[in-house]
Amino acid sequence: MKRSLFIAAALLLSGNVWAACTGSGAYQHCYDTQTGNSYNVQRYGNTTQMQGSNGNTGSSWSQRSTTIGNTTYHSGTASNGNSWNGSSTQVGKFKSYQGVDSSGKPYSGSCYGLNCK
Numbered sequence: 001m002k003r004s005l006f007i008a009a010a011l012l013l014s015g016n017v018w019a020a021c022t023g024s025g026a027y028q029h030c031y032d033t034q035t036g037n038s039y040n041v042q043r044y045g046n047t048t049q050m051q052g053s054n055g056n057t058g059s060s061w062s063q064r065s066t067t068i069g070n071t072t073y074h075s076g077t078a079s080n081g082n083s084w085n086g087s088s089t090q091v092g093k094f095k096s097y098q099g100v101d102s103s104g105k106p107y108s109g110s111c112y113g114l115n116c117k
Contacts, residue, residue, distance in 0.1 A: 054079075078102035
């Protein structure tokens with residue numbers, strides 16, 4: 001589960017989920033009828049904060065992302081209750097990322113161009 005919350009945030013931003021969202025750009029509440037996931041997204045300044053839960057399973061999670069310059073710092077709590085953190089830096093079409101996942105395992109990598117997600 002290296003970057004599952006990164007992926008969740010990316011899906012939320014890309015619109016590739018089946019969630020119905022209400023609210024403004026600063027605050028949204030979304031509910032995904034296919035998974036039962038419900039989450040709130042708050043955006044203020046250079047920070048995005050998300051809190052989610054699933055009424056079917058009782059699980060919950062959170063993520064906070066802050067961008068400073070060309071680097072975004074991510075941290076959160078996964079549905080298993082464990083913390084995780086990481087950062088990603090983009091310069092032009094090159095992106096590098098590193099962090100520690102919710103299992104305590106470090107990860108890192110980089111990509112260039114269209115293969116970056």
